[in-house]
Amino acid sequence: MKQATIIGSGLVGSLWAVYLTKAGYKVNVFERRTDMRKTIISAGKSINLAMSFRGWKALDEMEIGDEIRKIAIPMYGRTMHDLSGNKTYQPYGINDQAIWSVSRGDINCKLMDIAERTGNANISFNEECTGADLKNGIVYLKNTQTGKASEHKSDVVFATDGAFSALRYNAMQKLDRFDYSQKYIEDGYREILLPANADGSYKLEKNTLHIWPRGRFMLIALPNFDGSFTCTLFMPFDGHEHCFNNLTSKEKVNNFFKTVFPNFFEMMPNIADAWEDHPLSSLAIIRCFPWTHGKTALMGDAAHATVPFFGQGMNAGFEDCSVMHSLMKKHNHDWEKVFKDYEIMRKPNGDAVQDLSLLNYIVMRDKVADPTFLLQQKVERRMAELYPGNYFPMYSMVSFSEIEYHVALNKGKEQDEVVLNMIKKNNITQETPSNKLDELIHQFYGEKIKN
């Protein structure tokens, strides 16, 4: 039986363990942290993620999608809250297309259970990766509780140990001609738990992603099963009127929320007390290349960590698993060939998902509150309805298809220009009658098809 090693039992590592055991490998997973399944996660320590098409595709491929759907809440659109508490709703897609709110902790525990239940995956906890012999498939480990050093050799090694991958840091980054960059954005984030009502009901609509877009910063909220919402405030650390470094007292926190998020403050007047429940965290884009060397490959955040604004970090990591799996079958487990194809195919997508994430921060915090953007979205939704084969909105390409990220990014940019030009050329407004709008769209595609 072939042996595989995985460093990190996070989301991607655990799912990849499922893939590999099903493909006939004996899998050893080494995780630096303690077993989170044996730790009581304190209320509100959960981070929420949005599962979309690519994530589901990988889970369904392993026939575990339905099990995960039980712990996921569909969000069919975004609800924007303005300063006066007025709400605007935008569907994410057509029909029942949705992105799904899942708790990182819940899905991670579930995926570890599923991996272990295959019988051929063993997860060892408290094992820190201190280095690796990339060519020979050896990882060097140190037990964080006993201090005991060990090494483990196998046929193939995968590093799924996240943005600050120890294997990458201690081995890959020391390779000659290894390109690497970590770039922090100006903004950080702090999580806030908005509890359920006393009767357990939700304080906001459940099946939507809530956004308080404020131009340079924003608050978002994703639903949990217990009626609470996990909220996240994204804002510059410093150098702006509203920034984390200005919120240095309870009074300042209260004033800030009263002023810029009044309807949120009404729901959570004790915000200042909950302010320190979660740490202030930073956000970085990490790029590197190559992603493979010898018998070792980087997957997920270890290869292409991104900022969270398109909700694609986990989805991109799960898609790495799908792609690696199909290449493994194509090349009949010849990992040298698999790795070569994998990094060439996936690197442009890793770069693109990062660019998309940065773009979508501006969409979420600013553009969704801009009438021109809302009009643009209305026009493009109608174009997609009338010419589904010709127009596919960028958001949908990213969230509801497996079109490669780099294709979605480039096509999306082109389309943006087309729609903006059409609006400008024909003086389209929100008041333009729908039959007139349809006529303009038919005219545009009529000409395009003729040419």
Place this chain on the structure above:
Amino acid sequence: MKQATIIGSGLVGSLWAVYLTKAGYKVNVFERRTDMRKTIISAGKSINLAMSFRGWKALDEMEIGDEIRKIAIPMYGRTMHDLSGNKTYQPYGINDQAIWSVSRGDINCKLMDIAERTGNANISFNEECTGADLKNGIVYLKNTQTGKASEHKSDVVFATDGAFSALRYNAMQKLDRFDYSQKYIEDGYREILLPANADGSYKLEKNTLHIWPRGRFMLIALPNFDGSFTCTLFMPFDGHEHCFNNLTSKEKVNNFFKTVFPNFFEMMPNIADAWEDHPLSSLAIIRCFPWTHGKTALMGDAAHATVPFFGQGMNAGFEDCSVMHSLMKKHNHDWEKVFKDYEIMRKPNGDAVQDLSLLNYIVMRDKVADPTFLLQQKVERRMAELYPGNYFPMYSMVSFSEIEYHVALNKGKEQDEVVLNMIKKNNITQETPSNKLDELIHQFYGEKIKN
């Protein structure tokens, strides 16, 4: 007496030790390597560097310029060798402006001697930096020969340990919100020693930098005191007609030199035998920020390693010393203030010297063989002669002035456009009579001064 620690006794570390001892510090320098003064450097193991204005300024500030000038050879211009062995000469500046060829080993040994001779600098060799407490000025060390671990605390710490700085890697790079990137260029380099004639005379003109520009690659030669030249071939590793990975046999090396550098091959028909004397090395641009944290600062390559094509790596590092020194005096040794100013002033210059270096590779390997570029240089040299206060060629700003690198870069780009436009608009050619050229230049500045 205040204590300072320097990690790395390379060029910048040794010079900075001189500055600090003269400013009244007791300085401990820790160097990972053995003492190069006690090792016989095998022939041809020397790397040559080009000292220009900024380097000399720093050395003269410490009154050691004359001592270094004794081991430096002035190069007043560049000599281009074409395929037929024809030569073109371009002066670097006006009058006796020159850049100076120095052996890295020679100048490093000399600077270490000078630092130690002050009586207040001690260099400990074989001491590897394994980590640091940046806030408290503690460095953690391990002796590479005895394995003994130790720590050393002082009032202020400087990391001058080069592109792959151990202090940066083991401490700075682990800081939250530390931006970092290492980007390798497609090209590598291999050194070749062109020996002197049997009678000790030079095989090429001594006081010039020789270039064999070949578009995508180039060979250069810098003079040594013993009549030899240190030559360097810069070329892509792979993926091009001429690349290192194609030169896999002595025959291929011989054919390559015969074909693309025939006059060099005539001087060195045993090139294939010497081919493996030096390793094939890679070239990277390393950017990071911040450059300081707590009591610790990065200087030289540790902060802004560049590719060597403008010959400014050492000069920029020496200028770091000049600037840090003047800020130290300005802020009366209040290092918190010094560091804040230092990184804000120097970061744009670190970025610019890297951009300039990348630009100058294209100039050296390609443009210097292009008639349009030579014409452009002729026109700009005349503009600088006629309007010295108004026109300062980019090469001169970088090499013969202390104008900030980022100013030189931006001003240089603007000027390039001005000259190209003037050439185009007035159909200037190499045949344009000099009085006509002067007239056009006077006309241009006349109009400019009027406006």
